[in-house]
Amino acid sequence: MRIPYEQLKAEFKRVLISLNFAETNAGDCAAIFADNSRDGVYSHGLNRFPVFVQYVKEGLVNPDAIPTRLSSFGAIEQWDGNLGAGMLNARFCMENAIALAKDNGIGCIAIKNTNHWMRGGTYGLQAAEAGYIGVCFTNTIANLPPWGGTEPRLGNNPLIFAIPKAGGHIVLDMAITQYSFGKLWQYNNENKPLPVPGGYDSEGHLTTDAATIMATKRALPIGFWKGSGLSLVLDLLATLLSGGNSTAAISQSGKKESAVSQVFIAIKTDMEQNAGLIDQIISYTKTSAAENDREILYPGENMLRTREQNMQDGVLVDEKIWAEVLGM
Amino acid sequence: MRIPYEQLKAEFKRVLISLNFAETNAGDCAAIFADNSRDGVYSHGLNRFPVFVQYVKEGLVNPDAIPTRLSSFGAIEQWDGNLGAGMLNARFCMENAIALAKDNGIGCIAIKNTNHWMRGGTYGLQAAEAGYIGVCFTNTIANLPPWGGTEPRLGNNPLIFAIPKAGGHIVLDMAITQYSFGKLWQYNNENKPLPVPGGYDSEGHLTTDAATIMATKRALPIGFWKGSGLSLVLDLLATLLSGGNSTAAISQSGKKESAVSQVFIAIKTDMEQNAGLIDQIISYTKTSAAENDREILYPGENMLRTREQNMQDGVLVDEKIWAEVLGM
Helix, strand or coil, X not given: CEECHHHHHHHHHHXXXXXXXXXXXHHHHHHHHHHHHHCCCHHHCHHHHHHHHHHHHCCCCECCCCCEEEEEECCEEEEECCCECHHHHHHHHHHHHHHHHXXXXXXXXXXXXXXXXXXXXXXXXHHHHCCCEEEEEECCXXXXXCCCECCCCECCCCEXXXXXXXCCCEEEEECCECCCHHHHHHHHHCCCCCCCCCEECCCCCEECCHHHHHHHCCECECCCHHHHHHHXXXXXXXXXXXXXXXXHHHHHCCCCCCCEEEEEEEECCCXXXXXXXXXXXXXXXXXXXXXXXXXXXXXXXXXXXXXXXXXXXXXXXXXXXXXXXXXX | CEECHHHXXXXXXXXXXXXXXXXXXXHHHHHHHHHHHHCCCHHHCHHHHHHHHHHHHCCCCECCCCCEEEEEECCEEEEECCCECHHHHHHHXXXXXXXXXXXXXXXXXXXXXXXXXXXXXXXXXXXXXCCCEEEEEECCCCCEXXXXXXXXXXXXXXXXXXXXXXXXXXXXXXXXXXXXXHXXXXXXXXXXXXXXXXXXXXCCCEXXXXXXXXXXXXXXXXXXXXXXXXXXXXXXXXXXXXXXXXXXHHHHCCCCCCCEXXXXXXXXXXXXXXXXXXXXXXXXXXXXXXCCCCCCCCCCHHHHHHHHHHHHHCEECCHHHHHHHHCC
């Protein structure tokens, strides 16, 4: 089922206003949810909206919160998100990182006590739209066993790199698990096997069955021991730079995932000077002989096509979830 | 066979002086090669030394070169490595990134026309030893097919994160391929299968046979499409920030891997304040029930044990390569 983008956004805004979000904040949050679905990141667009609403109702997300600056030194700053909406806090942080980069070449903002930012690529794109390189990452509740272990103790800690490019920014937005939980849910829902193993069964064998992985809670980190190390290191950086909660603290709080820590970095760059180099790199990459007529794409390239189709034909929605939102 | 650390270092220094390295530079390079073997990174210690010597003889590495600063803006700088020894240039860059971070909280140095830095962890450790968080990455010659392609067009672009910690720094030093070429060479040499698939055979099936992967040149990126995207993005950053050669340019030069681009970032942090948080994170990670008596380690933890053993019993060396160095 497809719904016009503007209608999707308007419904989100209506619901958020009913939850006591101020008009501007409601509009901004609604736009981020609608954009995520529009760009094909359904798991963090419409599909996640009911969870967000639930968090607001439970008081885990405070609609009125405004971040406060805790400290500042040169090109780095620490902020407290005061448990506001993660998307608004994240957008605010990247905006500030860009301002620091404008003056210092590079800027780094760490924030504690913030909430799920939905799709990390949103803030990478934000930097790229402003003509800056953007890097950001977040920690999460434990959802990934460390290498050698069987119980989740690490987060899937999404990591984002964005590079501004005329004609379509390059945006890598990846969780450190092979599949995000949204993807596992989607494959399970469609009763399809995962294209590559995404975790372990109860006997410790790799499996492509999403339901099995959701049951064992043994998701696979990218690159096995490498992703396990990368996830740990990203949590350390987010926690130390913000002075906030680690994956350990979030997981041991006994609550749902809230009060997470995030880092936003912006770097000054010259889009005009870059154009030739970017073209050289992407063109060369695409000269690799493709396997079975597959297409070689840069991160973010496919997103533009999905966006175009969703804007033209309406945004693809899950009927049940859409009905749920209409009834809110 | 085991050789005392000091003897290893002295031999390297002797050879480098014979190649017209100034005494201090020869000593510094020798120490880095010896340290890499001491820490168990044999592939970029003794085992790589003959390749380095060959590069110097061919004029790809200039023993006398000193890096020159091209531009500076706030906390970011661009340098030209003038084709000097990659280890000396990299150490110099991290030193400067630390100096920038001391004044600005964060510092970022990009360098072009430099050479292979051997083990990237060396410069992560350097930042950590100074009490700073260190992040660095390099591009390389094409040695990894992009996702969907069959011919190498991306580099394995090692990425390093280091966090200072009393009692043993946390250092993640990873190539974006599942196995570095040194590791493939090692498994092939020992006639052992890889623990997990490391690439594809000629029919496009995943394989654990190192020799097959070296023949097809189809190494596997960590996390399949994710590592492919990550490698591309790291090359873009190294190239754009330094204004230097991309993997495309290095690969198309028709020469061996030289004149690469690298990025070094240091971030100010407070080791004393961090101690409790780091302990919390690592302790929690280690509470995951281990599989089959495996041990859960943080990146860099095992290195310290290898270092201790190699310092006590002598550094493990490949007899043939050691004999080759003695004969130089």
